[in-house]
Amino acid sequence: MQMTEYAGRDGLREMQELTQRIWSPASRLHLGDLAWERSANAGRADGWRTAVWRDDEQVVAWAWLAQPGHLLMTVDPARPELAATVVEWFRAAADGPGLAAGVLETEQHLLAALEAAGFRRQDDAPYYTHHWISLDDLAEPVVPEGLTLRHVRVDEVAQRAAVHRAAWSDVAPSTMGEEAMGEVMSTWPYRPELDWVVENEAGEFVASALIWLDEQHQVGLVEPVGVATAYRRRGLGQAVNLAALYALREAGGTRAVVCPRGDDGYPQARALYQSIGFRPGLRTLHLLLG
Ligand SMILES: CC(C)(COP(=O)(O)OP(=O)(O)OC[C@H]1O[C@@H](n2cnc3c(N)ncnc32)[C@H](O)[C@@H]1OP(=O)(O)O)[C@@H](O)C(=O)NCCC(=O)NCCS
Numbered sequence: 523m524q525m526t527e528y529a530g531r532d533g534l535r536e537m538q539e540l541t542q543r544i545w546s547p548a549s550r551l552h553l554g555d556l557a558w559e560r561s562a563n564a565g566r567a568d569g570w571r572t573a574v575w576r577d578d579e580q581v582v583a584w585a586w587l588a589q590p591g592h593l594l595m596t597v598d599p600a601r602p603e604l605a606a607t608v609v610e611w612f613r614a615a616a617d618g619p620g621l622a623a624g625v626l627e628t629e630q631h632l633l634a635a636l637e638a639a640g641f642r643r644q645d646d647a648p649y650y651t652h653h654w655i656s657l658d659d660l661a662e663p664v665v666p667e668g669l670t671l672r673h674v675r676v677d678e679v680a681q682r683a684a685v686h687r688a689a690w691s692d693v694a695p696s697t698m699g700e701e702a703m704g705e706v707m708s709t710w711p712y713r714p715e716l717d718w719v720v721e722n723e724a725g726e727f728v729a730s731a732l733i734w735l736d737e738q739h740q741v742g743l744v745e746p747v748g749v750a751t752a753y754r755r756r757g758l759g760q761a762v763n764l765a766a767l768y769a770l771r772e773a774g775g776t777r778a779v780v781c782p783r784g785d786d787g788y789p790q791a792r793a794l795y796q797s798i799g800f801r802p803g804l805r806t807l808h809l810l811l812g
Contacts, residue, residue: 523582525611528572533584534560535710536555540581542597545739550626550806551596552779554734554743555713558748559588561709564703577606582673583608591593591616593623597631597779606637613639613811622812625653627803638756641809651760651784653792653800655687655787656701657771661798663764670721671765674714678727679704685719685727689748716742716773718766720749720758729758731766732737744780747794759794781806 526533531697534807538553564638569590575583583597583604597605613621623641625632637643638701658761659737665671674682683703692694706712711734720729744766749758769779784805792802 524576526574528574528577530567530570531560531564533572533586534589536576536581537572537584537586537596539556540584540598540712542687542736543581544596544600545736547652547779548626548628548804549596550624550629551594552734552741552743553736554745555781557709557712557734558732558745559705561699561705563703564696565699565706565738573608573611573615575607577601585611585614586616591618591621593616593621595623595632599631602631602634604630606638609635609639609641614673619812622729623808625809627647628804628809633809636809639811641811644808644810647808648785649806650785651792651805652803653780653795654777654794654803655767655800656777656799657757657767657775659745659754659758659799660764660767660771662759663768663798665720665758665761668723669758671761672721673729673766673769674717674719675728676707679707680758681727682707682717682719682730685730685750686746686748688728688750689744691810692751706732711737712806713773716766716769717763718762718769720753720762722753726754729762731762733770733775735764735770735773737774739774742767742778744778744795747780747791749787760798763794763798 542553569588573585585595585608599628686698687696716733720728731747735742
């Protein structure tokens with residue numbers, strides 16, 4: 523067994539390799555989650571710590587501190603004993619009180635290792651629920667007169683970053699800029715034909731939906747979706763999602779997953795996905811040490 527530590531952005535392809543190799547509908551993460559999280563937040567990479575464990579050249583576990591005290595991890599279910607090694611690394615690598623971790627409810631090997639190390643489930647904390655849709659029978663995407671649905675082009679990085687900011691600044695101003703969006707658009711497996719927008723008469727993007735395709739499993743992850751505040755509740759969230767789902771089907775996908783909040787603290791996202799036909803599945807669990 524060999525462990526490699528990384529600082530900053532390195533290690534993504536190895537993390538994706540394991541995440542894809544062991545992916546099933548019972549996995550918390552899709553390789554697109556990693557692509558999005560690590561590229562969209564690349565400006566914060568200085569503080570990241572990542573560890574990757576390999577056995578005979580095969581990646582068998584990884585851990586990532588995306589926030590100083592918060593663990594994200596994937597461990598090959600065929601090697602459940604490694605979960606304790608990962609949690610031990612986390613406790614040594616992370617500073618300060620309030621250490622936290624998130625898993626999917628089915629990831630029993632991760633849950634057992636965390637609970638054995640003293641982490642406790644926080645059942646009243648916010649959580650996320652996987653939502654699933656089959657691509658067999660999709661409704662038609664429709665936008666109001668004057669608006670256009672299309673996918674982005676690779677040179678439209680600035681406009682793509684702008685629509686993300688316009689949709690994701692409700693709580694605090696989004697820091698998404700051209701550099702980070704350029705990073706997103708050059709991270710595997712990004713494809714412009716799976717990145718859809720609604721354009722207004724002035725040529726501005728006012729809604730967007732990005733899908734990441736795992737070709738091996740024919741499953742697309744929808745992440746993220748956003749509609750500029752001035753354009754909400756006009757069906758654009760539905761339309762841009764559906765258009766991206768059609769493109770996913772065209773690219774060989776058979777189903778899609780999205781992971782909105784499952785608790786009642788932020789119901790609008792799951793309401794949107796359910797209105798298109800996504801159905802809820804497994805949920806995440808949040809654990810705290812102590
Ligand atoms: C969630 C979001 C994408 C919805 O976009 P939208 O264009 O307003 O959604 P639509 O008009 O297509 O709404 C379709 C349906 O979703 C549900 N819905 C959308 N927004 C809702 C809200 N604020 N409250 C309750 N239900 C809502 C409704 O069922 C709605 O149908 P209705 O208007 O006929 O009642 C938008 O609010 C947004 O960008 N929010 C910030 C970013 C975000 O949370 N993205 C999703 C994270 S996973």
